[in-house]
Amino acid sequence: MAETVPRPVLELDGLTVRFRLRRGDLTAVDGVSFAIERGQTFGLVGESGSGKSVTAKAIMRLIPDPPGEIPSGRVLFEGSNILDKSDAEMRALRGRRIAMVFQEPMSALNPVFTVCDQISDALRTNLGLSKAEARERVVELLSLVGIPSPQKRLDSYVHEFSGGMRQRVMLAMALSCNPGFLIADEPTTALDVTIQATILELITSMIERLGMSLLFITHNLGVVAHACDRVGVMYASHIVELGDKREIFANPQHPYTVGLLNSIPRLDGHAKYLTPIAGSVCNMMEPPSGCKFHPRCAHAMEVCRREIPRLKEIAPGHLAACHLHDRGTA
């Protein structure tokens, strides 16, 4: 390791996203902080509704306002705060520096355009390529993401592709303008299990080949184990545990992470039954006081009801937000 610490590509600092709804305020992301180093793949894991996708959209500044707002926090992309940028600066950033792959490739691609028209539209607005240049580049991109005989598929419409092929098109579109940073929001969730691995493999190999950094959002720990370097576990708008993949899997410190790992079937046959996490995700309109996880936590103590635990470093680079770890320091 070099002495100088390289500046992270993306750094979230106390990011908070709130939605003002008619029924009241909903805090979807609450004080989330993490950093992604250059060339690193960061996995953000959590159940549905934990705030993973909202975090991703906040980074892209795609939170509709109203009803959404970002009352506090910073999103530093290559050192400058994205939240301070003008709309024009933001447009220049999207696609060219940060790109995003969506969960549903069917609905995230425009049904009335051919694949070529769709991708070359991005190329022509962002890079100012001519029609013919864009067309050549689309063929390159399509073959790069492994679409067989791309020149024949150029003028096909989205509905003429299978799910996996659509996701490849989506990826080609995201990669079209050579962004340095990619956000993949559950890119394999809508796909067939057999295709999931292929797409996952494709994304990780692209990242490596093009020297990009990746924020990978998923609820699937298996995917994390396969693809990520560092992992953040989110529960009910908070990051509850943050650390290197090996650390998280070998030595989970937050009861929620432990619960998640226990609910994965194992092949080595230690446990006969899976141990699910009791209860279900709390209602985000009326979140429980203190630690959001305490109603479901087997180790809940008096203090958990009163105080929100802070993220504390347990081992180098491994942080957890749980009162169980207070005893040692107190």
Next chain:
Amino acid sequence: MTELEARKFADLEAIRAPTLGGRLARWRTALGNAWHELRKSRTASIGAVMLVLLFGACIATPWITTYDPIKQNFRERLQPPSEKHLLGTDRMGRDIYSRLLWGGRRLVTIALLAVTFGLSIGIPYGVLSGYFGGKVDTVAMRFVDGLLAFPGLLLYLLIVTLAREWKMEGIYNDMVLIFALGFAFTPEVARLSRSSVLVEKQKEYVEASRAIGEGSFAIALRQILPNIVSPLIVNATVRLGYVILIVAALSFLGLGTPPPTPDWGSDLAAARDYMETAPLIAAFPGLAICYTVLAFNLFGDGLRDILDPRLAER
């Protein structure tokens, strides 16, 4: 961009932009597909055939008519259909067949221009209002509500009377008519496109376009608009028939086209005096109006069934 070393896969010949021949072939497939779709609805196919005949007649008018539609011939007044005059002659001895065709050509042109005018103002208005939403939308839509509250016929009468006051004649008179009819269509188009945009802008591809760096106007007009054309096409088609009916009605009341210009409405009005002696003179322009409005309505209804299967009653 050369760092992507995929070029070796690319067969550069095959990816050149399509040639003229290739483009023609694509158009032919598109037309073939359209006809195939159209045949799903009998209503639409009948309407389409009727419209093809109508437009064909309008285009071919100068070649398939033999008489000057405004030339009077008092020796041949009020003649029944014959070989010389296919549909007979009117009270001034003018050839009804020629008048019908020339009048229809003018009427269809006016209707097409009026509807195009209405669409070209109403669509951007509604799409942008719906896409940007918020206060812009509220103000824009209250204005449209105001326009909708104003009865259309009253508006036509007002504008046409003003045009007459200001001594607008010939082509200017037609332009005023087109403006009035198009303007009255605008609020309806604006509303329809706005409501379709409200549904469409929730879809993920809109967010994806934003994520790839496209601007708001480009997204609203280039990404969303092509997705909402079907209800607009249906509406415009039905509107064409309606506009033709209105023009004929205005002329019938003596407010549209001043004679001697051939016009179905005013010809019908003039034929009233001969209803008892020569009823055919009134029948032909009446049938022409009927045929045209029916053609547009059948085609429009059929199109709606094809384009929006949820509405189709099977």
